[in-house]
Amino acid sequence: MKILIKNGIVVEPIKKLTDKMDILIEENKITRMAEEIEITEDMQVVDASEKHIFPGLVDIHVHLREPGYEHKETIYSGTRAAAKGGFTSICCMPNTDPVADNSSVIRFIQHRAADEGVVKVFPIGAISKKLEGQEISEIGMLAEAGVVALSDDGNTVMNSGVMRRAMEYATPWNLPFISHCEDQNLVDNGMVNEGYASLMTGLPVYPKAAEETIIARDIALAELTGAKLHIAHLTTKGGVELVRQAKAKGLPVTAEVTPHHLALSEEDVLSFDTSYKVNPPLRSKEDVTALIEGLQDGTIDIIATDHAPHAYEEKMVEFIYAPFGIAGIETALPVIYTYLVKDGKLSLLEMVEKMSSKPAEILGLPVSKLSEGENADLIIVDLDRELEVEIKDLVSKGKNNPFIGQRLTGWPVMTMVNGKVVYQRSGFNASN
Amino acid sequence: MSSLKSKHMLGLDGVTREEISLILKTAEAMKEIFTRKVKKVPTLTGKTVVNLFYEPSTRTRASFELAGKMLSANMMNLSSSSSSVVKGESLIDTGKTLEAMGADIIIMRHSAQGSCKLLSQHVKASIINAGDGNHEHPTQALLDMFTIKEKKGQIEGLTVLIVGDILHSRVARSNIFGLLTMGAKVRVVGPATLIPVEYKKLGVEVFYTLEDALQGADVVNILRIQRERQKKGMFPSIREFHRFYGMNERIIPYLKDDVLILHPGPMNQGVEIDPIIALDDRAVIEEQVTNGVATRMALFYLLAGRGNQNEDLN
Numbered sequence: 001m002k003i004l005i006k007n008g009i010v011v012e013p014i015k016k017l018t019d020k021m022d023i024l025i026e027e028n029k030i031t032r033m034a035e036e037i038e039i040t041e042d043m044q045v046v047d048a049s050e051k052h053i054f055p056g057l058v059d060i061h062v063h064l065r066e067p068g069y070e071h072k073e074t075i076y077s078g079t080r081a082a083a084k085g086g087f088t089s090i091c092c093m094p095n096t097d098p099v100a101d102n103s104s105v106i107r108f109i110q111h112r113a114a115d116e117g118v119v120k121v122f123p124i125g126a127i128s129k130k131l132e133g134q135e136i137s138e139i140g141m142l143a144e145a146g147v148v149a150l151s152d153d154g155n156t157v158m159n160s161g162v163m164r165r166a167m168e169y170a171t172p173w174n175l176p177f178i179s180h181c182e183d184q185n186l187v188d189n190g191m192v193n194e195g196y197a198s199l200m201t202g203l204p205v206y207p208k209a210a211e212e213t214i215i216a217r218d219i220a221l222a223e224l225t226g227a228k229l230h231i232a233h234l235t236t237k238g239g240v241e242l243v244r245q246a247k248a249k250g251l252p253v254t255a256e257v258t259p260h261h262l263a264l265s266e267e268d269v270l271s272f273d274t275s276y277k278v279n280p281p282l283r284s285k286e287d288v289t290a291l292i293e294g295l296q297d298g299t300i301d302i303i304a305t306d307h308a309p310h311a312y313e314e315k316m317v318e319f320i321y322a323p324f325g326i327a328g329i330e331t332a333l334p335v336i337y338t339y340l341v342k343d344g345k346l347s348l349l350e351m352v353e354k355m356s357s358k359p360a361e362i363l364g365l366p367v368s369k370l371s372e373g374e375n376a377d378l379i380i381v382d383l384d385r386e387l388e389v390e391i392k393d394l395v396s397k398g399k400n401n402p403f404i405g406q407r408l409t410g411w412p413v414m415t416m417v418n419g420k421v422v423y424q425r426s427g428f429n430a431s432n
Numbered sequence: 433m434s435s436l437k438s439k440h441m442l443g444l445d446g447v448t449r450e451e452i453s454l455i456l457k458t459a460e461a462m463k464e465i466f467t468r469k470v471k472k473v474p475t476l477t478g479k480t481v482v483n484l485f486y487e488p489s490t491r492t493r494a495s496f497e498l499a500g501k502m503l504s505a506n507m508m509n510l511s512s513s514s515s516s517v518v519k520g521e522s523l524i525d526t527g528k529t530l531e532a533m534g535a536d537i538i539i540m541r542h543s544a545q546g547s548c549k550l551l552s553q554h555v556k557a558s559i560i561n562a563g564d565g566n567h568e569h570p571t572q573a574l575l576d577m578f579t580i581k582e583k584k585g586q587i588e589g590l591t592v593l594i595v596g597d598i599l600h601s602r603v604a605r606s607n608i609f610g611l612l613t614m615g616a617k618v619r620v621v622g623p624a625t626l627i628p629v630e631y632k633k634l635g636v637e638v639f640y641t642l643e644d645a646l647q648g649a650d651v652v653n654i655l656r657i658q659r660e661r662q663k664k665g666m667f668p669s670i671r672e673f674h675r676f677y678g679m680n681e682r683i684i685p686y687l688k689d690d691v692l693i694l695h696p697g698p699m700n701q702g703v704e705i706d707p708i709i710a711l712d713d714r715a716v717i718e719e720q721v722t723n724g725v726a727t728r729m730a731l732f733y734l735l736a737g738r739g740n741q742n743e744d745l746n
Contacts, residue, residue: 203545
């Protein structure tokens with residue numbers, strides 16, 4: 001059966017296209033895109049009137065928690081949460097148990113994703129064995145197994161010599177390094193922004209300098225070794241400036257920001273609500289403004305969720321005992337649309353670019369484009385739909401989402417991977 | 433004003449001047465009970481008050497216990513040397529258990545900032561914060577302010593200096609919030625590693641030299657220095673702390689004649705305070721303890737009935 005998506009507005013960031021177009025899908029591929037495609041009997045028609053069609057979103061920063069922490073999330077639940085959020089390709093971080101620092105764990109994740117997943121899963125391998133920052137992982141074998149990047153996310157490789165050697169050693173495989181920038185000596189047990197948040201709560205401080213010193217170090221190491229460097233979850237004004245300078249020098253440095261660091265700030269932490277406990281912490285309003293400016297001028301290349309699910313009971317404790325993390329993959333698109341696009345801070349095309357084609361480009365992911373001959377990885381989005389985020393609607397096992405209770409606009413109504421519908425909103429019927 | 437807005441006392445951040453004045457005024461009446469032969473009134477008869485202490489405490493716990501008993505409450509003391517997390521039961525579950533036992537007021541001390549707020553969101557009892565980590569210790573600040581008002585007649589316009597480890601001090605934080613609300617000028621002094629400079633934004637004057645900070649100070653509140661801070665490298669040695677920030681003989685010439693010297697206790701004599709200062713006529717450290725009972729009685733009085741959930745039990 002062919003599928004014809006009719007009357008939708010196609011937003012395609014590579015050709016910078018925003019046009020009303022019909023899309024014909026045969027088997028797993030987009031075979032035709034045209035202003036008007038006539039309906040024939042062998043077609044199943046999806047009415048996308050008043051709706052937008054984006055290429056499937058790409059999230060390069062996700063914690064699927066499997067293997068080892070299946071009570072927080074599994075590949076089964078995490079990929080369904082991704083599909084609901086409009087993501088058709090995701091990259092999962094290696095801080096699992098066992099750590100994804102060897103090809104066996106990578107292959108396990110790939111097999112589980114093939115068996116149980118509904119979106120494309122690209123594993124990221126660890127820089128150091130067991131994420132301990134001491135000995136470098138078997139980077140060559142990780143590359144052979146198909147990792148798309150290297151990261152010790154959650155940790156920083158604190159020993160600069162080890163980081164340098166890893167970057168140097170990885171040269172033949174040209175894998176990007178995704179750096180979680182946190183000087184652990186400066187952070188110690190810190191957990192909230194040093195400033196208003198720490199002042200009012202008495203919670204241990206996580207200074208901005210902890211992020212900035214490691215960004216500066218890793219930029220210097222990227223320059224020294226020629227490695228591609230991608231800065232994970234940028235949160236500070238100073239960090240944005242460092243990336244801006246590195247780009248001006250022509251260094252291969254890219255950066256991401258999360259929806260929560262764009263939409264929330266340190267003042268939210270005063271509630272002691274553990275949904276706001278995240279690493280790096282929510283920063284000041286001034287930092288948020290700088291992040292948005294960085295996104296606008298291209299210093300920050302992409303938006304990534306850092307989807308970090310935790311079990312309900314793990315977060316229902318005193319703030320200092322709660323684990324860090326926000327599980328935001330299901331709300332990422334509406335958060336960005338509501339907070340940035342509706343306010344005119346980001347155009348629709350920019351949003352789609354920074355959440356699909358650009359992240360794919362940074363990691364060189366074999367991700368389909370929204371054009372003829374490509375695999376059909378696309379989503380239909382209702383930009384007028386306003387919905388209150390309710391805990392019962394979240395399909396991720398992690399309910400640690402600070403946007404619960406907020407009304408957000410711009411929700412995916414259908415997600416298609418390789419021509420197959422993997423998510424559709426109840427009430428929106430693709431098989432009509 | 434005759435009542436408090438909230439049925440909880442979680443901290444002085446957000447508590448109004450009228451509310452603080454009401455508590456201090458009520459405490460005056462409560463202190464009068466001390467002078468009676470029979471030190472007991474029936475205000476809290478039939479109410480259950482729980483002292484839930486996850487951190488060791490002598491004076492605060494005893495003070496709440498005595499305050500409750502003088503008001504005829506059924507007092508229950510629960511202490512746990514380990515935190516709820518270590519014990520395995522969550523704080524919320526412990527709170528629910530106490531609620532099921534009919535607790536009207538739960539006084540909690542806990543090492544985690546915000547823990548009292550968390551508890552207040554899950555139980556119907558009134559929660560009184562007896563110290564939550566480095567966050568707040570509102571009853572200590574209230575008794576300090578009561579003592580200042582008693583001795584000085586007023587709080588507004590006075591210059592109050594807080595000395596020592598401001599960074600880790602819940603006493604400092606609650607005092608700063610309360611004193612600023614009451615119109616006092618607040619100064620802090622201590623090693624630069626122990627003073628969060630953000631306090632300036634709230635209007636607090638920051639000093640690094642004790643002699644300078646003491647000039648014109650009407651009240652000096654000396655904080656306890658925890659020796660483990662030195663081990664964490666916050667300052668080089670106890671000896672050096674004592675040299676620059678210890679209230680000792682050296683600073684006597686800088687004290688105002690009518691200065692009021694406070695210390696929340698327990699004192700580290702020879703560290704942040706020397707006996708010559710503790711025994712000075714201008715120090716009112718023991719009287720603070722008496723005032724602590726009166727202030728806590730006042731709080732019980734004002735919160736009594738507010739957290740009553742017994743009618744919901746059947």
